Amino acid sequence: MQMYKLFIKRIIDFILALIFLLIFSPIFLFVMIGLWMVNQGSPFFFQKRAGRNDKIFKIIKFKTMNDKKDSHGILLSDTERLTSFGAFVRKTSLDELPQFFNILKGEMSLIGPRPLLPEYLEFYSEYHKRRHLVRPGITGLAQVKGRNQMKFSERFNNDVYYVENLSLILDIKIIFLTVKSILFKSSTIVNGQTVDEVDDLGISRNLSRNHFKK
Numbered sequence: 275m276q277m278y279k280l281f282i283k284r285i286i287d288f289i290l291a292l293i294f295l296l297i298f299s300p301i302f303l304f305v306m307i308g309l310w311m312v313n314q315g316s317p318f319f320f321q322k323r324a325g326r327n328d329k330i331f332k333i334i335k336f337k338t339m340n341d342k343k344d345s346h347g348i349l350l351s352d353t354e355r356l357t358s359f360g361a362f363v364r365k366t367s368l369d370e371l372p373q374f375f376n377i378l379k380g381e382m383s384l385i386g387p388r389p390l391l392p393e394y395l396e397f398y399s400e401y402h403k404r405r406h407l408v409r410p411g412i413t414g415l416a417q418v419k420g421r422n423q424m425k426f427s428e429r430f431n432n433d434v435y436y437v438e439n440l441s442l443i444l445d446i447k448i449i450f451l452t453v454k455s456i457l458f459k460s461s462t463i464v465n466g467q468t469v470d471e472v473d474d475l476g477i478s479r480n481l482s483r484n485h486f487k488k
Contacts, residue, residue, distance in 0.1 A: 279408075279440050287384050287409075291377035298371060305336055305368050312359045313340040318372060323389035326409045330392050331381040334372040338364045367456055373412050385445045386411025387433035398430075405433035408440065415444075418451035 295302070309317035319337040322330050338360035342350050349355065356364075363369050376382040382389065389410035398405075416424060416432040424432075436444065 278442050282442075283383065283440075283445070284380070284409075287377050290384060291374040295374050295378075301368065302371055305363055305371065308359055309336055309338070309363065312357045313337060315341060322392055323410065324392045324395055324406060325381055325389055326406060328392075328395055328406050331376070331379075331389075333382075333389055334375055336363055336369040336372060338369050370412050377412070381409070383409040383411045385414060385436075385448050387414050387436065388417065388429075401434060402430040404437050405430060407437050413448060413452040415448055418448055418455060 306317045315337075317337055319335045320332045321335075323333045325331050338357075339352065339355040340357060340360075342355055344350060373382055377384065386408050387405040387410055395403075414433065415436040416429040419432055420428065
């Protein structure tokens with residue numbers, strides 16, 4: 275499986291990302307225009323994330339919240355800034371579509387550990403650092419097994435398991451479970467708890483809440 279891990283997986287990622295972007299281009303344009311109109315601003319969200327071998331890159335997502343502020347210039351709460359269209363885009367995971375461009379650039383993979391903030395890096399244990407030995411993915415083992423319902427330690431353990439057992443068969447299984455979760459609106463694929471509720475490792479304790487807004 276070393277051949278798959280080192281070469282074949284990247285080739286498959288590039289080809290599938292290109293195909294998906296072509297197939298979903300009408301939906302991509304619809305969401306982009308819809309968010310631009312609803313948000314009254316850029317429909318895209320850019321944020322620095324840690325990738326393979328801790329390399330920093332900018333992840334691209336559809337922006338599901340507007341930038342409305344109160345009279346003091348402070349951003350309103352997530353609930354107040356999340357529009358009904360933005361909620362639909364997030365619930366259906368359409369906000370992830372722009373990440374196919376990250377895949378084409380070689381920064382991400384279809385399947386892999388979700389890329390997290392670079393500020394987390396210093397808090398990882400040596401064991402959990404292994405999640406950065408592969409390209410981060412749009413979906414992954416932790417996402418199909420629980421996503422936001424999982425504690426950070428559980429997610430990272432699943433990420434490391436994926437890295438150590440990476441194979442074509444495992445990737446196909448994760449893709450199947452991801453599609454199943456989206457089509458049948460499984461609770462494992464929707465937003466759940468807050469960062470504070472799932473962070474049992476304390477890695478987000480010193481980060482600004484703005485890190486988690488999109």
